[in-house]
Amino acid sequence: MGRSHLSVRIRIRRHKVFLLCLLGIFVISFLHYYKALHNISLLQELSSPSTHLKTLKLFSGIFWSFPATDFNSQNDIYKHSHLKAKLDSNVILTDPPDGTLHKHPFVLHDDSTPFFIQTKSGAVCYREGTDMDNSASHRRLLQHNNKKNTSKDNIINAGKKVVRCPCQQGWHGPHCGIPTIVYHSNLPSKSKVTPRKVPRRVINAININHEFDLLHARFHELADVVDVFLVCESNFTAYGETRPLYFLQMILNGTFDYIKHKILYIFLDHFPDGGRADGWIMDDYLRTYLTKNGMSRIQGLKLDDVFLINDADEIPVRDGILFLKLYDGWTEPVGIHMRKSLYGFYWKQFGTLNILSACTAAMLFKVYKNDGILLRRRSYYSMSGFREYENSTGRILLPWAIGSPVHYAGWHCSWCFKPEGIYYKLISAQNGDFPRWGDYGEKKNLNYIKELVRTGGWFDGSVPNYPPTDTEEHMYAPKYLLDNYNKYSYLLENPYAKEKHTKLT
Known part of the structure; x- marks a missing residue:
């Protein structure tokens, strides 16, 4: 009898050990999967003293964060994502004591912001462009089953049944993610663009002299869209005279702490040969050095990420760049129609400034040879790698511009x-x-x-x-x-x- 009880207890212990092992494997596997999505090392996570607390929070959030939700339940998620963005913006990088800020790399991570939401009715909607309060209107739209709205400018994935979202004014398409400046642009494929599951990363390259107020305007306009700002400063003016590193001083004194975690500082410590006699040599070299130095220091780059280069007085509007980040199907290179003004925004000039400003990282490397000045020129079709790159994409590459002469997509001041x-x-x-x-x-x-x-x-x-x-x-x-x-x-x-x-x- 005693032996029978002992045998039962041994079997129970074995079952407990087995169940504990299974539970441990499950927890570790889940942590590994979850952290892989967020580019965090499992070993780093397990070594953290707050691991158990994080795990409890993680499990408590599983059951509400994944299922599709209707419009009325999105407010909490919307607030949560903005709180996360606010907390992220307060991250302050430590300044290297050895003065090597201009040598540090920048690691790109996927943007986990929930730009799109999926409703219980099956619609995938761009949150900011969708009328969240108009649920009744949304149900009426669903009943139409796209019978009345089949124009090529509004339908994505032609031939497929698309559940449409109720759009706010200024937003278009079945997902309400196409801003007016793209809707009224000359993009030939605007009727065929589709939302991405994972947003592209956007790299914005700028040379800076003393345009600091406009730089603040750029950073605030594009803070939640651009993933890294490549900002190049030289200790020489474009004329060849020495100058203080004003921007570096402002980084170190805290002026740009609100965006510092997204700045990759580039230091041009020399003046190119011939740049004094021929100023265009220096003008070109500034953008060449900015691109080659900056892109070489970025880690985690993907070929379909967006490269955007501007002069300091050219500020793209947020919604146009966000479209490039969130959608597939647009062609390249991409220009931007900018409102022109002189001395201040009160002297508005006629027409728009339309400069080729953006392309994918793949096109930057394969066609423009990683040289930003070549992107701003319009002779891409005659460059040695263009036809090969076009054939590799499987589509005809046509330039287009965000905005139009009457729909400004940025400002040139x-x-x-x-x-x-x-x-x-x-x-x-x-x-x-x-x-x-x-x-x-x-x-x-x-x-x-x-x-x-x-x-x-x-x-x-x-x-x-x-x-x-x-x-x-x-x-x-x-x-x-x-x-x-x-x-x-x-x-x-x-x-x-x-x-x-x-x-x-």
Whole structure:
């Protein structure tokens, strides 16, 4: 009898050990799977003192985070994702004590932001472009089964049954993810684009001299879209004179702490041969060095990631770049139609500035040879690798531009500084864009510069007849500047318009 009880106890112990082993394997496997999705090492996770707490939180969230939800239950997730973005933006990188900030790599991770939601009715909707409160309207739309809305501009995946979402004003397509500036663009494949399961990463490359207010506007406009900003600064002006590293100082003193975790600092410590005699050599070299140095320091790059290069005074609007991040099916290279202005957003110039600004990393490497200046030119079709790259994609590559001449997709604010900043740009300008007004003493007089700002005139003596503008008009200026009107008023309203004209001496 005793032996029978002992045998039973042994079997029970064995079952317990077996069950504990299974549970342990399950937990470790699940942790490995979950952390792999978030690019976190399993060993790193297991060695963390808060592992057990994280595991409890993880299991508590499994049962509500994965199933499809209806519009009414999305508010909590929406708030949670914004809280996460806010916490992420507070990450501050430590400054290297050895002065090697310009040598550090940048590791790209997948963007886990839930840009799209799936409803119980089966619709996949872009959260920001969808009318979340219009559930009744959504049900009515579903009943139509796409019978009345079959135009090629609105239907994605032609021939397939698509469950449509109720779009907010300014958003289009069955998923409500196509912004107006793409909907009214010349993109030939706009009716065939499809949402991605995993967003692309966006790399924005910029050279900086002293355009710091516009840089703040760019960072705030694109903070949740761009994954890394490649910002290049030199200790030489484009003319070849030495200059302090103002941007580096601002990084170190905390000015850009809100975006510092997304900045890859690039330091150009030399001036190219021949750049003083021919300023275009320096102008090209700035973008070449920016691209080659910056892209070589990025880890985790994927060939379909987006490379975007701008001058510091060219600020793309968020929604257009987000479209490139979230959708498949657009062609390349990509231009951007930008609203043009001079001295400030109050002197609006006619037409738009349309510059080729974006492509995939694959096209950057295979066609443009990892040189950003070549992207901005329009001779890509004659480059040695173009046909081979086009054949590898299986589609005809056609350039297109986000926006149109009447639908601005960004802002180009030329010479947009206070008079002292305009003076600094005059003396810093490269020796190639003739006439080089910084070579004329009278053009550098601050009173003369103030008069140019007051009238909207140019250094050659001309005074164009600019159309009237209003700060309330759509796309007048980047939202960050308008939200901080008093601080940036010199860019938003003519600071000398109400002053009496005095003869310059």
